Amino acid sequence: MFAIECHEVSKSFSDGFWWSKNRKVLKAVDKVSFQVAKGEVFGLLGTNGSGKSTLIRMLSTLLLPDSGTIRIMGLNIAEHPMAVREQINRVSVEAAFFKKLSAWENLSYSARLYGIHPGRNRERIAEILKRLGLPENKLDESIEDMSRGMQQKVAIARALIAVPPVLLLDEPTTGLDPVSKREVRSFIKEVRQDHATSILLTTHDMQEAEDLCDRIAVMSDGRLVQVGTLDTLRNLVLKPAEDKNTLGLEEIFFRLTGKSIYEEGMSHVS
Amino acid sequence: MFHSRRLKIGGMRELYAVMAFVERQFNLCKRYLGWEIVFLFYTVINTLTIAFIAVGMQKQGHAINPDYVFYLVIGALMWGFLGIIFHEISNSITWERWEGTIEQTFMAPIQRLTHLGGVCSFAVLYGLLRTIIVLVAITCFFGMGLPKANYAGAFLILGAASLSFVGLGLMAAILPLLSPEKGSQATHIMEGVLLLVSGIYYPVTALPEWLQGFAVISPATYALDGVRKALLEGATVSELLPTAAILVLMSLVFIPLGLGIFHLAETYAKRAGLLKRNG
Numbered sequence: 303m304f305a306i307e308c309h310e311v312s313k314s315f316s317d318g319f320w321w322s323k324n325r326k327v328l329k330a331v332d333k334v335s336f337q338v339a340k341g342e343v344f345g346l347l348g349t350n351g352s353g354k355s356t357l358i359r360m361l362s363t364l365l366l367p368d369s370g371t372i373r374i375m376g377l378n379i380a381e382h383p384m385a386v387r388e389q390i391n392r393v394s395v396e397a398a399f400f401k402k403l404s405a406w407e408n409l410s411y412s413a414r415l416y417g418i419h420p421g422r423n424r425e426r427i428a429e430i431l432k433r434l435g436l437p438e439n440k441l442d443e444s445i446e447d448m449s450r451g452m453q454q455k456v457a458i459a460r461a462l463i464a465v466p467p468v469l470l471l472d473e474p475t476t477g478l479d480p481v482s483k484r485e486v487r488s489f490i491k492e493v494r495q496d497h498a499t500s501i502l503l504t505t506h507d508m509q510e511a512e513d514l515c516d517r518i519a520v521m522s523d524g525r526l527v528q529v530g531t532l533d534t535l536r537n538l539v540l541k542p543a544e545d546k547n548t549l550g551l552e553e554i555f556f557r558l559t560g561k562s563i564y565e566e567g568m569s570h571v572s
Numbered sequence: 573m574f575h576s577r578r579l580k581i582g583g584m585r586e587l588y589a590v591m592a593f594v595e596r597q598f599n600l601c602k603r604y605l606g607w608e609i610v611f612l613f614y615t616v617i618n619t620l621t622i623a624f625i626a627v628g629m630q631k632q633g634h635a636i637n638p639d640y641v642f643y644l645v646i647g648a649l650m651w652g653f654l655g656i657i658f659h660e661i662s663n664s665i666t667w668e669r670w671e672g673t674i675e676q677t678f679m680a681p682i683q684r685l686t687h688l689g690g691v692c693s694f695a696v697l698y699g700l701l702r703t704i705i706v707l708v709a710i711t712c713f714f715g716m717g718l719p720k721a722n723y724a725g726a727f728l729i730l731g732a733a734s735l736s737f738v739g740l741g742l743m744a745a746i747l748p749l750l751s752p753e754k755g756s757q758a759t760h761i762m763e764g765v766l767l768l769v770s771g772i773y774y775p776v777t778a779l780p781e782w783l784q785g786f787a788v789i790s791p792a793t794y795a796l797d798g799v800r801k802a803l804l805e806g807a808t809v810s811e812l813l814p815t816a817a818i819l820v821l822m823s824l825v826f827i828p829l830g831l832g833i834f835h836l837a838e839t840y841a842k843r844a845g846l847l848k849r850n851g
Contacts, residue, residue: 400600
């Protein structure tokens with residue numbers, strides 16, 4: 303059994319009524335198939351608008367696919383959404399909180415939703431935050447008074463309170479300073495090692511992807527271009543007489559998609 | 573490294589989640605305490621102003637029922653209470669969109685019934701608390717004496733009316749779910765129509781005939797009628813039972829209907845990609 307299993311998953315969005323002549327249909331995800339093994343860190347690379355976040359939102363049960371099948375820990379998300387939600391948590395690029403509430407109040411709210419008594423787990427929550435480089439005294443500080451980096455660390459702590467078997471990390475380190483990035487990365491490694499958590503990670507940070515991911519999937523225009531280990535991807539695009547070790551992920555991505563990872567992409571419109 | 577002590581899925585766990593919503597909302601009230609005080613002050617003043625309309629008419633020599641002050645005050649208090657329930661429930665989705673937490677809430681492993689139950693529980697508790705505070709302030713000001721009042725009967729009607737307003741709130745909550753931009757505006761229109769047709773400050777018979785039909789399907793009409801009969805005329809519980817029965821019947825229709833429509837709207841929102849932050 304895989305932790306995550308996507309089979310021919312597609313999702314389109316339209317910007318008008320079906321009878322409208324000017325209606326445009328945007329194919330955000332187009333017949334995407336891949337599997338993530340238990341305990342694996344699986345990287346999803348793509349430009350902005352390549353369909354990564356749409357895919358993550360489908361895995362999170364927030365979006366229904368138009369076609370295809372998604373299974374999380376063997377559970378079909380269309381048939382067992384509640385059971386799937388027990389298995390996952392997600393950190394999105396924008397840390398979403400009740401900004402006026404303190405970190406503790408936000409975490410306490412989230413813990414209750416996952417059936418965890420916040421009072422009895424305060425020490426554990428403080429420990430997670432400490433590991434992420436956030437001192438315990440910050441727990442009672444209002445989220446709006448925290449820096450973007452601190453907010454993101456609280457978001458990561460929130461996702462880990464329930465120790466989900468599957469973690470969806472949608473650009474978790476975007477906007478963090480280098481030290482915080484390092485702390486978060488090292489924590490992700492620790493979580494994976496200690497809990498065999500399966501992680502799906504999207505990032506624009508090539509170094510992060512190289513450092514954390516066992517396998518990497520390259521997405522472009524809603525389609526999965528290639529999936530493999532860094533070495534496999536490297537071998538696919540290696541030119542004759544080229545030194546393998548000089549080929550970074552950024553260049554591999556460019557050769558596979560014809561695009562820079564930093565460019566604004568858009569899934570195909572019809 | 574870390575070990576979670578999660579409750580198994582079931583009644584206790586869902587109760588935990590209901591508490592999460594209630595606690596969260598009261599925590600938000602504490603954080604917005606300044607605004608809470610301002611709104612409360614405004615509600616007290618607004619209720620007083622409405623009461624003074626009757627006092628003014630008496631002073632001008634109009635022959636009006638001496639209970640008219642209380643008639644208006646009860647209208648203002650009841651509308652305050654029911655309006656809060658409707659507003660809190662119908663805007664719960666807008667609020668989450670605005671804060672950006674809508675995705676976190678909708679991907680949490682809880683039943684939608686629990687989610688909405690939490691929102692509704694807070695709305696009723698909060699509405700009750702605010703109404704009691706306003707009532708105390710008004711009593712201090714006017715020294716309201718209601719010698720015939722049957723408070724038990726009034727609470728019976730209040731309870732039944734809360735349930736039917738929860739149903740209406742649930743139906744209104746789908747609007748912000750379907751339209752992030754215009755949904756919230758539409759809920760205010762719904763609230764306004766209820767205010768107009770339900771006989772809050774005047775008898776329903778004062779309305780043009782074509783509007784009186786809307787009053788029949790508004791639970792506020794029966795709630796107002798029942799509470800006024802209980803407090804002003806001292807109607808007994810048995811005399812109030814038919815009114816309470818209508819309200820319970822309405823809630824039995826509105827709540828399942830509201831939940832059903834909400835479920836359909838949620839499914840549509842998940843197809844159309846509308847479950848996301850806004851602003």
